[in-house]
Amino acid sequence: AQTVTQSQPEMSVQEAETVTLSCTYDTSESDYYLFWYKQPPSRQMILVIRQEAYKQQNATENRFSVNFQKAAKSFSLKISDSQLGDAAMYFCAWVYYAGGTSYGKLTFGQGTILTVHP
Amino acid sequence: EAGVTQFPSHSVIEKGQTVTLRCDPISGHDNLYWYRRVMGKEIKFLLHFVKESKQDESGMPNNRFLAERTGGTYSTLKVQPAELEDSGVYFCASSQGTDFSLAKNIQYFGAGTRLSVL
Numbered sequence: 655a656q657t658v659t660q661s662q663p664e665m666s667v668q669e670a671e672t673v674t675l676s677c678t679y680d681t682s683e684s685d686y687y688l689f690w691y692k693q694p695p696s697r698q699m700i701l702v703i704r705q706e707a708y709k710q711q712n713a714t715e716n717r718f719s720v721n722f723q724k725a726a727k728s729f730s731l732k733i734s735d736s737q738l739g740d741a742a743m744y745f746c747a748w749v750y751y752a753g754g755t756s757y758g759k760l761t762f763g764q765g766t767i768l769t770v771h772p
Numbered sequence: 773e774a775g776v777t778q779f780p781s782h783s784v785i786e787k788g789q790t791v792t793l794r795c796d797p798i799s800g801h802d803n804l805y806w807y808r809r810v811m812g813k814e815i816k817f818l819l820h821f822v823k824e825s826k827q828d829e830s831g832m833p834n835n836r837f838l839a840e841r842t843g844g845t846y847s848t849l850k851v852q853p854a855e856l857e858d859s860g861v862y863f864c865a866s867s868q869g870t871d872f873s874l875a876k877n878i879q880y881f882g883a884g885t886r887l888s889v890l
Contacts, residue, residue: 658814687872691881698775699863699881706873745815751872757828758803758870760879762815 656681658748660763667736668771674721675731675766677746684708685752688722688729689760694742702744705729707751733768741770774798776882778864784888790852793885797846797866803827804847805867805879806839810860818862821847854889861886 658679667673679688686707693699705713705722712720717737721730733740746763777796785791797804806818818837819829823844832839836855841847851858865879872878 689878693881696781696883698883701878701880704872704878747815749872758805758820758867758879759817759828759831760805760807760815760865761817762807764812764814 656683656748656750656761658746658761658763660744660746660766662766663764664767664769666769666771667733669736669738671736672732672734673736673768675733675744675746675768677729677731677763679727679729679746679748679761679763681727681748681750683750683752685750687749687751688720689747689749690718690720690729690731691745691747692740692742693745694739699745703731736770738770738772741768743767776864776866776880778862778882778885780885781883782886782888784890785854786890787856788853790850791854791887793849793851793862793864793887795847795849795864795866795882797864798880801866801868801880802844803867803870803879804841805865806847806849807831807863807865808860809863809884810857815863818849851887854887856889859887859889 688705690702747760779794804821809815817831820827821841838850861884865881869877
């Protein structure tokens with residue numbers, strides 16, 4: 655069975671600084687997607703960034719980037735120039751994907767609470 | 773475009789009672805998912821609908837949980853009778869498809885229903 659581990663229950667960062675959230679996963683599959691989702695308090699969980707396993711290039715979305723190490727099964731999220739609005743619970747997730755389809759069943763980590771200090 | 777909507781946002785019931793959670797997916801999304809997060813743990817998959825059919829219900833914990841999706845539109849998740857261990861946050865997500873190579877097929881989440889069983 656696939657597992658996703660986020661070893662940092664809580665992280666904090668000063669506004670305008672950079673922070674990295676860790677995520678490791680365990681799978682025997684070779685084709686899959688990885689995601690980082692963000693959930694602000696009492697609000698909807700939104701997708702921050704996604705990474706296709708067969709792509710070596712790390713995904714980036716504005717201030718958010720990932721460090722994807724497939725052999726090490728590591729998928730960390732780097733937030734640059736942190737803003738107060740980045741404060742949220744961050745979840746790492748994995749999903750099986752092959753041949754243009756997926757069962758859609760996301761496997762999540764335990765989450766990391768990010769606090770941003772002004 | 774309206775997002776995924778979940779009702780109620782919070783429900784407090786006593787052990788042995790029945791509770792029904794509702795999810796309204798994004799219009800046009802054939803795929804609807806239910807997940808649950810027990811306090812402090814990872815978000816776990818419960819089941820996946822494609823239109824009105826259950827595609828995967830491997831995560832349903834036991835037969836006290838009944839999910840339906842009438843006419844392939846909104847979905848309900850009934851817990852009957854509720855037990856203490858059912859407490860947690862229940863998330864609903866929807867997607868247009870399951871080919872994650874297409875950005876339009878990412879899963880969009882609701883804000884969740886917090887269920888407290890006393």
